[in-house]
Amino acid sequence: MYCPAQRQCVWKGRSISVISPPLIDIRGLTVDFDAGHRVVRVLHGVDLAIESGEAVGLVGESGSGKSVTWLAALGLLGGRARVKGAVTFEGRNLVGAPAHELEAVRGARIAMIFQDPASSLNPVYRIGRQLCEALALHRGLTGQAALAEAARLLDRVGIADAARRLRDFPHELSGGMNQRVMIAMALSGQPQILIADEPTTALDATIQAQILELLQEIRRDSAMALVLISHDLGVVAENTDRVCVMYAGRIVEDAPIDAIFDRPAHPYTSGLLAALPELEGPRRRLVAIPGVVPEPWNLPPGCSFAPRCGEVTAACEASLPPTVQVESRHRAACLRARRPHEPGIGA
Amino acid sequence: MSQPLLEASQLTRHYKVRRGGRLFGHAATLRAVDGVSFTLRPGRTLGLVGESGCGKTTTARLVLGLLPLTSGEMRLDGETLPKAGSTRWRELRRTVQMVYQDPLAALDRRIAVGRQVMEPLAIHGIGTSTVERRDKAMAILESVGLQAHHFVRYPHELSGGQRQRIVLARALILEPRLLVCDEPISALDVSIQAQVVNLLLDLQAKMGLAYLFISHDLRMVRQVSHEVAVMYLGRIVERGDPDRLFSAPTHPYTQALVSAIPVAARQRRQRLILKGDPPNPVNVPTGCAFHERCPIAVAHCRAETPLLRPLADGREVACHLAAASVGGL
Numbered sequence: 267m268y269c270p271a272q273r274q275c276v277w278k279g280r281s282i283s284v285i286s287p288p289l290i291d292i293r294g295l296t297v298d299f300d301a302g303h304r305v306v307r308v309l310h311g312v313d314l315a316i317e318s319g320e321a322v323g324l325v326g327e328s329g330s331g332k333s334v335t336w337l338a339a340l341g342l343l344g345g346r347a348r349v350k351g352a353v354t355f356e357g358r359n360l361v362g363a364p365a366h367e368l369e370a371v372r373g374a375r376i377a378m379i380f381q382d383p384a385s386s387l388n389p390v391y392r393i394g395r396q397l398c399e400a401l402a403l404h405r406g407l408t409g410q411a412a413l414a415e416a417a418r419l420l421d422r423v424g425i426a427d428a429a430r431r432l433r434d435f436p437h438e439l440s441g442g443m444n445q446r447v448m449i450a451m452a453l454s455g456q457p458q459i460l461i462a463d464e465p466t467t468a469l470d471a472t473i474q475a476q477i478l479e480l481l482q483e484i485r486r487d488s489a490m491a492l493v494l495i496s497h498d499l500g501v502v503a504e505n506t507d508r509v510c511v512m513y514a515g516r517i518v519e520d521a522p523i524d525a526i527f528d529r530p531a532h533p534y535t536s537g538l539l540a541a542l543p544e545l546e547g548p549r550r551r552l553v554a555i556p557g558v559v560p561e562p563w564n565l566p567p568g569c570s571f572a573p574r575c576g577e578v579t580a581a582c583e584a585s586l587p588p589t590v591q592v593e594s595r596h597r598a599a600c601l602r603a604r605r606p607h608e609p610g611i612g613a
Numbered sequence: 614m615s616q617p618l619l620e621a622s623q624l625t626r627h628y629k630v631r632r633g634g635r636l637f638g639h640a641a642t643l644r645a646v647d648g649v650s651f652t653l654r655p656g657r658t659l660g661l662v663g664e665s666g667c668g669k670t671t672t673a674r675l676v677l678g679l680l681p682l683t684s685g686e687m688r689l690d691g692e693t694l695p696k697a698g699s700t701r702w703r704e705l706r707r708t709v710q711m712v713y714q715d716p717l718a719a720l721d722r723r724i725a726v727g728r729q730v731m732e733p734l735a736i737h738g739i740g741t742s743t744v745e746r747r748d749k750a751m752a753i754l755e756s757v758g759l760q761a762h763h764f765v766r767y768p769h770e771l772s773g774g775q776r777q778r779i780v781l782a783r784a785l786i787l788e789p790r791l792l793v794c795d796e797p798i799s800a801l802d803v804s805i806q807a808q809v810v811n812l813l814l815d816l817q818a819k820m821g822l823a824y825l826f827i828s829h830d831l832r833m834v835r836q837v838s839h840e841v842a843v844m845y846l847g848r849i850v851e852r853g854d855p856d857r858l859f860s861a862p863t864h865p866y867t868q869a870l871v872s873a874i875p876v877a878a879r880q881r882r883q884r885l886i887l888k889g890d891p892p893n894p895v896n897v898p899t900g901c902a903f904h905e906r907c908p909i910a911v912a913h914c915r916a917e918t919p920l921l922r923p924l925a926d927g928r929e930v931a932c933h934l935a936a937a938s939v940g941g942l
Binding site: 327328440442443470471472473474475476478479497498499500501503504505537538540541542543544545546549551552553554555556558559 | 664665772774775802803804805806807808810811814829831832833835836856859860869870871872873874875876884886887890891
């Protein structure tokens with residue numbers, strides 16, 4: 267179990283009773299994609315610190331940079347991406363780190379699972395072999411020891427009759443079962459952070475509930491940090507303590523779950539909340555956010571949300587709004603978010 | 614009550630398959646849709662929910678005549694739908710149009726969207742000149758919230774929400790009375806979903822359209838529907854008013870489905886988590902198809918298939934234990 271005090275974060279030098287430095291600290295992360303005829307910036311300086319044992323949700327529309335942030339941090343973007351900034355993990359900067367150093371971290375200390383389990387697993391190998399491969403890579407286990415550990419992991423993720431299931435191919439398992447196998451594989455390196463990128467989007471509602479419950483259970487038992495990337499605010503609200511809302515390659519708001527729902531500081535966050543229908547209570551007309559997300563090569567000069575924002579001012583269109591601290595653990599990148607009694611920082 | 618627009622009774626679609634997927638496996642029957650009945654009135658929306666493989670999309674394709682019925686009957690305006698492909702069928706079919714999940718896949722990328730919106734008019738021989746059809750297409754583009762300059766664009770030049778509006782315009786240009794929407798918003802971003810849902814509601818109010826709205830998103834279904842039917846393995850297990858159905862579901866499967874929805878407001882609820890996956894539709898359990906996953910199943914559930922029967926509040930449910938399980942669990 268983790269101590270609540272440890273979860274509090276340092277943000278831009280502000281000390282908030284923190285015991286240890288954050289588990290992973292992303293600072294000023296930018297990503298440019300070289301499209302041949304032009305260079306497009308898709309990530310505009312992301313700052314994000316995560317404590318051990320913390321569960322953080324990353325919410326945003328497609329193309330907002332939720333996945334790219336983590337792919338860039340782990341050096342998984344390939345040759346056409348230029349990554350700048352710093353990602354400090356266990357005292358080392360992962361950006362620009364040599365391959366052998368990254369390989370010691372990727373999959374082992376920081377594991378990642380993706381949306382579609384069927385396309386992450388190799389269809390022509392039995393799942394036992396794929397699990398043993400991960401165990402050999404991350405823990406140096408081979409032979410019977412690896413098989414026994416693979417069976418234990420399958421059992422851990424709630425697959426009955428694990429020893430026999432090791433001989434199954436991915437197509438013999440359902441989508442939910444395959445996602446459990448992916449989680450087992452992610453756990454094989456005993457990671458400190460699990461990054462779950464839309465882990466339940468491809469699954470049915472009742473199976474989604476099973477997988478999210480499993481992730482919660484693993485997190486309670488192992489004090490592992492969880493980053494849950496999702497477009498669904500509901501999924502994030504139920505499974506994390508804190509949420510970062512991303513828009514057009516920036517974190518526009520970062521706050522504890524309750525604060526996001528009770529007093530959203532960024533108009534995009536409140537817009538997202540108003541656009542969601544309820545399951546209970548009176549039905550009301552949805553308030554849609556007008557317009558569309560701007561293309562990354564065609565961003566407005568000021569705030570990226572300004573063209574769709576209902577509270578836009580001339581200042582919003584002139585320059586980029588700085589990220590300001592709204593409350594102790596609540597920050598937002600909006601000119602209107604600043605509280606009069608609290609001087610903004612980071613300007 | 615107005616005259617029903619579409620009456621579907623005991624729609625059934627079975628497939629002959631080989632068990633085990635092998636060439637010499639035993640012949641078996643996959644019951645994709647197994648006796649589904651419903652009525653749709655003008656200006657009303659029936660929401661169809663359920664997990665993948667439960668037969669939602671097959672039902673939609675049966676309604677559109679894209680798949681032949683194994684058995685059952687469909688009546689449009691009181692008239693039994695004739696054989697698919699016949700002249701009369703084509704005339705009737707004009708009044709039933711479709712909106713697909715992925716607008717980019719539903720549109721032809723090499724043709725300007727305006728021409729694609731005009732195409733149904735040519736197919737059905739409506740309007741005599743291109744100018745006339747063009748004017749009609751322009752008018753319909755405007756009614757779905759697009760502008761004249763979008764007429765000459767290609768699908769890749771438009772955003773996801775605009776593409777879905779084009780698909781809608783193409784369906785609406787024939788002035789249909791029933792629109793079958795199969796997951797019309799699932800491929801769109803959250804902030805765009807609300808735009809399209811509001812547009813669908815506005816069009817319904819303006820044109821008196823009936824919708825068969827298929828989605829796995831229960832919150833959106835509640836938002837648009839006048840009636841909701843929950844499907845499990847090819848059958849309707851519960852049907853009724855969306856507010857009552859979602860606030861107090863009666864069938865154990867509906868209860869699990871509703872409880873699986875993550876709620877944005879952070880209220881701690883007791884979540885009902887089902888064990889296992891939905892069974893293979895080739896191998897439907899005997900009795901109630903849900904009994905293997907049902908937390909309250911009794912021996913009787915294994916023996917006899919429950920039929921859809923009305924409850925006191927006007928809802929219909931196919932569960933032996935329904936009356937006893939209200940508010941329970």
